[in-house]
Amino acid sequence: MNSLFAIVPHFPVADWVEAATDWLTQTLGGMFDVLQTIGQTLIDGLTSILSIAPPALFIVLIAVLAYFASEKKWGLPVFVLIGFGYVLNQGLWSEMLNTISLILVSSLVSIIIGVPLGILSAKSEVAHAILKPILDFMQTMPAFVYLIPAVAFFGIGVVPGVFASVIFSLPPTVRFTDLGIRQISNELIEAADSFGSSGPQKLFKVELPLAKSTIMAGVNQTTMLALSMVVIGSMIGAPGLGRQVLSSLQRAEVGTGFVSGLGIVVLAIVIDRLTQALARDKKH
Template sequence: MQDWNLGIGEGADAVVNFVLDHFTPALDAIAAGIGFVTDGIRAALTGVPMLAAVAVIALLALWRVGWKFAVFAVAALLLIGGMGLWERMMETLSLVLAATAIAIVIGVPLGIAMARSNGVQLVARPALDLMQTMPAFVYLIPAAMFFGLGAVPGTIATVIFAMPPVVRLTNLGIRQVHHEFIEAGEAFGCTPMQLLLKVQIPNALPSIMAGINQTIMLSLSMVVIASMIGAGGLGNTVLTGIQRLDVGTGFEGGLAVVVLAVLLDRITQSFGQKRAPSGLRALFARRNGEAAAQPVKA
C-alpha cells in the first residue's frame, strides 16, 4: 500500500516563507525588544562580582528558606566558581530570567482571560497542548529561521516551550477561588477589576506561583537545548562535552545546571508557601503569644 502524502510539511514551509517575505520588519522589532531585555539582564548579572552575587543569593536563601539552605547555596555557588563556570552560569540565569519574565507577562493575563471566559479557554487549550507536547528540538527550527542564531531565538523558543504551566495554573487557581469570597467581594461593591486584584489573584497566588516555578524549571531545561542555536551559557559546556565525548566537561556542565535548578526551585517555591516563623521571629512570636495568654490581674 502506497503511503499517503498530505503535504503538511510543504504547507509548513509555505507558511514560513510567507512570514519571512511579508513580516520581516515585525520580526526584527520583536527580536530587538527581546534582545534588549536579554542583553540588559545579562549585563546586569555578569557585571556583579562573584562574591557579591554569592552574598545576595545566600541572603535571599536565608530569608526565604532557612540557614541550612543558605549554607548549601554558598557551597554550591563556590563549587561552580571553582569549576570555572561562573560566567556561563550567569549567562544561563539571564536567559532563564528573561524567558520567564516574558512568559509571565504573556501567560498570566492569558490565564486570567481563560478563567473568565470559557470561549477563550476552548481556543487556548489545544494551543497549550501543542506547545507542551511538541518535542523541544522542533522549536529551534522556526526560531533559527525567523531570528537567526544567538540568545534571541533561544529565548523565544524557551518562552514558547515553558509558558503553558503558568497559563494553566493561573486559570486553574482563579477558577478554584471559593464562590463565598467572590460573593463577599461583590457584596462590598467591588468592581470586576477590584475583585480580580483583591480577591481572586491573592487567593489563587499559591497556584500561580506553582505555575511560575514550573515555567522556570522548563526554561532552564530549554536554554540548555537552545545552546544548539547559539544561546550560550552552560548549554555550551554540555554541548562541547557531547561533541568531544568529554565526560568530565559534560559532567561539570550538567552539575552546574543541577545546582542552578535546585537553587531556583527552592527559592521560587518559597514564595508560594506560608512559612512558619523560625529563628528570632519564632522566639518573638512565642513570647508575644505567652504574654497574650497571661490573664490580666485586677
C-alpha cells in the same frame, strides 16, 4: 485497508508549513529584526548588570536572599554558598550568569503572556475551550521542534533560544492561573459582589490574591521548564552552561560535560527552592 488509504488524496502539509513560514519571514521580517535587537540588548544588559558585583558578593547576596526567603533556615543558604562556590571554582561563572539572564528573560516573558491568558481562560469558557488544545499541543510537541521556527524567524543566537524557551515554558503559567481562579469558592465571589466590587476590583483584590499560591506554583514550573531548554537552546547559539555541555558532547569530553551539567543542576535546585520558598512566604 491499504487500498482505502490509496484513494485518500495526499495533503502536502510540509509544503504548506514551509509556505507559511516563508510568508511570515518575508512579511514580518522587520518586526523579527526589531525583536532580535531588543532581545539581544535586553539579555546583554541584564548579563552586564549581573556581572557588576564581584562573584563572592553575588554569592553572599543570593545566600542572604535564600536565608530570608526560606524563613531564616540555613539549609538553602548553605547550599547556595557551596553550589555557587563550586561553579566559581570550576571557571563557569560567566556561563552561569548568561544562563541566569536567559532564564530570567524567558520566564518573565512567559509570565507576562501567561497570567493574562490564564485569567482570560478562567473568565471565559470560550477562551478556555480554545486555549486548552493549544496548550496541550505546546506541551506535547518535542522541544527540539521549537528550534525550527526560532531559527527561521530570528536566525542563530540567544534570541531564538529565548523564543523557543517561551513557547516551551508558557503552558504551566496559563494552566495554573486558570486553575487558581477557578478554585476560589463561590461564596467569596458572591461576598465581593454583594459589596459592590467592580470586575477589576474583584480580580485584583480578591481573586488574584487568593490564587497567588497556585499561580506561583505555575511560575515555578515555568522557570524550571525554561531552565530545561538551556542545553537545547545552545544548539542554536544560546550562550551559557548549555553550550559547555553541548561542546563536551561533541568532543566526547566526559569530565567537562559532567562539571558543566552539575553546574546546571546546582542552578536548577537553587531556582526551584527559591521560587517555592517565596511562594510559601506569600501564601502565609
